[in-house]
Amino acid sequence: MRPIAPPDYLAGYPAHLADSVRETIACGKLGGILLKTYPQPHDVRTDRSLYDYVQAIRNRYLKNSAPLSKVAYDSKLQLLHKALGTHSTVPRVQGGKLKAKREIRIAGIFRDMPDAFLRMIVVHELAHLKESEHNKAFYQLCQHMEAQYFQLEFDLRAYLTYLDAGGEPLWPSTTSPTPGADG
Numbered sequence: 219m220r221p222i223a224p225p226d227y228l229a230g231y232p233a234h235l236a237d238s239v240r241e242t243i244a245c246g247k248l249g250g251i252l253l254k255t256y257p258q259p260h261d262v263r264t265d266r267s268l269y270d271y272v273q274a275i276r277n278r279y280l281k282n283s284a285p286l287s288k289v290a291y292d293s294k295l296q297l298l299h300k301a302l303g304t305h306s307t308v309p310r311v312q313g314g315k316l317k318a319k320r321e322i323r324i325a326g327i328f329r330d331m332p333d334a335f336l337r338m339i340v341v342h343e344l345a346h347l348k349e350s351e352h353n354k355a356f357y358q359l360c361q362h363m364e365a366q367y368f369q370l371e372f373d374l375r376a377y378l379t380y381l382d383a384g385g386e387p388l389w390p391s392t393t394s395p396t397p398g399a400d401g
């Protein structure tokens with residue numbers, strides 16, 4: 219495998235915004251700002267509770283979408299600047315018929331984040347049930363499910379940039395996850 223450059227989480231933003239995040243990180247202030255805005259981690263610790271969390275949002279906004287067969291945290295999922303989670307449609311034969319199996323995997327790093335960031339990535343992956351591309355309709359759907367979607371994505375990307383720069387996790391878990399519980 220050839221080495222890949224670390225992702226630039228702020229690549230999609232105007233230069234002055236990205237620069238201001240990097241400056242805030244460089245002078246050691248970003249962590250405090252994020253903690254003030256998002257003081258608490260969420261408590262969606264297990265795949266089971268993540269499934270319920272995702273279903274609750276799906277049932278509220280996307281009742282008519284295909285049911286989800288699996289929802290899980292995936293610690294092996296690499297964070298990419300375009301794919302913070304994954305959604306996939308796995309074709310499988312069931313009773314002689316080909317059925318699409320819908321799965322949502324959320325990068326394990328989201329286990330130790332505030333509710334707002336988890337909600338943002340869940341909304342993102344749920345929106346992909348309707349729109350596969352990152353187009354206008356896709357982002358409208360994200361905003362429909364979470365009015366603060368763009369602000370949350372920006373703050374999340376600022377946090378990921380901070381971690382990349384060697385910052386300490388801001389919402390570390392008090393108990394380590396059960397080994398192998400990722401499924």
Ligand SMILES: [Zn+2]
Pocket residue numbers: 300301342346352
């Ligand atoms: Zn996407």
